[in-house]
Amino acid sequence: MFEVYKKEIKELLRDRKTLMFVVALPIFIFPMIFGVLGYFMVQAQIEADQEVHNYSILGTDLAKDFSEDIFYHKNFKLSKVDNGSRDNLISAVKNKDIDVGINIQRIKLSGNQNTYKTNIEIIFNNSSRISYISEKIRLIFVKYKEVVQRENLKFLGITKDNEQILILSPVTIEEVDTADLRESFGEKIGVLLPYLLIPLVLTGASYPAIDLGAGEKERGTLETLLLTPITRTQIVLGKFLTIFTASMTTSLITVGSMGLWIILAKWFVSIDYIIDAIRLIGINDLLLILILLMPLACIFSSIVLAISIYSKSFKEAQNYMGPLSMLVFVPLAISMMPNMELTLKTSIVPVLNVSIAIRELLKGTVDYNLVYLIVISTTGLALICLSFCVKWFKKEDVLFR
Amino acid sequence: MIEVAGLKKKFKLTKDHKKNKIDDIDPREDKDYFHSVRDVSFSCAKGEVLGLLGPNGAGKTTTLRMISTALKPDEGTITIAGNDIVKKPLIGRKSIGFLSGSTGLYGRLTVKENIEYFAKLHGMDKNDIASRCDELFTLLDMHKFVDKRAENLSTGMKQKANIARAVVHRPAVVVLDEPTTGLDIMTTQTVIEFIKGLKAQGTPVIFSTHHLDEVALLCDRVAVINEGISCFDGTVDEFKQAGKSDELNQAFMNILTEKHDV
Numbered sequence: 008m009f010e011v012y013k014k015e016i017k018e019l020l021r022d023r024k025t026l027m028f029v030v031a032l033p034i035f036i037f038p039m040i041f042g043v044l045g046y047f048m049v050q051a052q053i054e055a056d057q058e059v060h061n062y063s064i065l066g067t068d069l070a071k072d073f074s075e076d077i078f079y080h081k082n083f084k085l086s087k088v089d090n091g092s093r094d095n096l097i098s099a100v101k102n103k104d105i106d107v108g109i110n111i112q113r114i115k116l117s118g119n120q121n122t123y124k125t126n127i128e129i130i131f132n133n134s135s136r137i138s139y140i141s142e143k144i145r146l147i148f149v150k151y152k153e154v155v156q157r158e159n160l161k162f163l164g165i166t167k168d169n170e171q172i173l174i175l176s177p178v179t180i181e182e183v184d185t186a187d188l189r190e191s192f193g194e195k196i197g198v199l200l201p202y203l204l205i206p207l208v209l210t211g212a213s214y215p216a217i218d219l220g221a222g223e224k225e226r227g228t229l230e231t232l233l234l235t236p237i238t239r240t241q242i243v244l245g246k247f248l249t250i251f252t253a254s255m256t257t258s259l260i261t262v263g264s265m266g267l268w269i270i271l272a273k274w275f276v277s278i279d280y281i282i283d284a285i286r287l288i289g290i291n292d293l294l295l296i297l298i299l300l301m302p303l304a305c306i307f308s309s310i311v312l313a314i315s316i317y318s319k320s321f322k323e324a325q326n327y328m329g330p331l332s333m334l335v336f337v338p339l340a341i342s343m344m345p346n347m348e349l350t351l352k353t354s355i356v357p358v359l360n361v362s363i364a365i366r367e368l369l370k371g372t373v374d375y376n377l378v379y380l381i382v383i384s385t386t387g388l389a390l391i392c393l394s395f396c397v398k399w400f401k402k403e404d405v406l407f408r
Numbered sequence: 409m410i411e412v413a414g415l416k417k418k419f420k421l422t423k424d425h426k427k428n429k430i431d432d433i434d435p436r437e438d439k440d441y442f443h444s445v446r447d448v449s450f451s452c453a454k455g456e457v458l459g460l461l462g463p464n465g466a467g468k469t470t471t472l473r474m475i476s477t478a479l480k481p482d483e484g485t486i487t488i489a490g491n492d493i494v495k496k497p498l499i500g501r502k503s504i505g506f507l508s509g510s511t512g513l514y515g516r517l518t519v520k521e522n523i524e525y526f527a528k529l530h531g532m533d534k535n536d537i538a539s540r541c542d543e544l545f546t547l548l549d550m551h552k553f554v555d556k557r558a559e560n561l562s563t564g565m566k567q568k569a570n571i572a573r574a575v576v577h578r579p580a581v582v583v584l585d586e587p588t589t590g591l592d593i594m595t596t597q598t599v600i601e602f603i604k605g606l607k608a609q610g611t612p613v614i615f616s617t618h619h620l621d622e623v624a625l626l627c628d629r630v631a632v633i634n635e636g637i638s639c640f641d642g643t644v645d646e647f648k649q650a651g652k653s654d655e656l657n658q659a660f661m662n663i664l665t666e667k668h669d670v
Contacts, residue, residue, distance in 0.1 A: 010528050014517070021516040227512030231573070234476050235529035236501040403479055404420060 011245025033261035066111035192284030197366030211257025220315025305389035415484035505579035509589035515559030530577035584615035
């Protein structure tokens, strides 16, 4: 068995495609993708923040302070619209002559003929890009509204600051977050990490499996191997161990490369928050994450090897393995739903259980009894999958289809 | 000596096969199974070369796969030096060297690594592997390319490496399934010389082929299979007599036609 394992590992290490999937993808390509994505998101944010919007305004006399605040705001530039009317503002926005139209109207309050309120209509196209036009105007509006409210209260005879506060803010709300640094960080990274790690465990297993099963059939080496005086169980276990190693290596390299990139990033940007949070997680919980991934890698390795052995060619194996990723992504997506917690029920659902457990381990809120249950149930399933794979490998109609 | 007696092997028909089945075309098909080998027997003694003949689809490859223990017969026995290898396949695998025209090598390993790997799987020790490899590399004139990766070899080099791989463990019997198919004249000659060498060493060789000139050149005995049944087993002279012709091609045609008519 170990002779088969040693030889398969040697061959895999000489295969550029495998090295690409197992080493290059997690070390360089993922951080590069995240880096590029992050860069463009930050750039888009800065651009949106600095963007100057052309605006046109109707009814400036009805809200002079508001109109002036917008006029002097760094993100707005006044632009005239011919024959100023609400319809013309809408057409100008639609035609992209201006970015935003502001229509200030005075509306009579029902039941009282001499009382009016001011309505500010913001006309903009929300689908075009990230611009935060509406938010920027709203901030100016809130400031203006408070000034108007205070003036109105004065007009009604309520002049004292305390009295005004009683009317303007009779009730206030304050949030007290009991989540510590680790919990807060775990909630955020705990959604991302399983989504990255678990599919990688599958990807890390898939390519070597195709090469070791269907690939051997296609190249005519499998039959030769079957004719050596070692049992088919030893052959399949040797192949399984190789795939399992590749699968676990992929996830370990991913975690390792993330750590490395974090250390490198420390020199360029302030990420003390992340480093402090990682320190709080502790080595035991990180090891538990690794232990949770092992039976999962075992399940994936057995399934992809069984598929690969059944397939006549590389291409056929790839076709069969396509839908397998769905079986992983569906429970992963469910695990991300709000209020999805580790319970007795969720702890026996494969993939879902590991995904939630990783998140709760990172947050430091996990029930360790349930983690042990996951390890036991997933290991049990892994053994079932492996014994199926061994039996499958002994079937003549699978090997010689 | 190897003795094959009363071999039978059937394969379950797939749904697609059943769907596209044309009634009464092949007598080996029934409702659920394809009876690839129905009754095959022959023997090959020490120092003999047996040519296994038959038209395409006659059951030669299935028979050789059963002898090599890749497939398990439904019925029958295969005996090598008194051991029934159907019951003891691991003993069979130690005793047999198998080579076919489509046998591959591990492309990312060197020739030497390929051969050493199979030697290790056969339980040979380090020193024995080194001396046996050296012996084979000299015999097959392989020293120039033993450190090259198998994926970079020419067809001729690959077949030499395959030969070395097949006999590295000094098998008691060598089984060759159409070993010269698709090879050029030079490589074919290497295979022929290899078979001659085995014969000289007293190793029984069973090889299937469609080239009757190779049979004339190498074989002491001939076995013919048609539609999964043995229809001849004897010496080359007996083959010519049974086929009523001194020409091997004609004798082969006559034997097939005669059996088919019966």
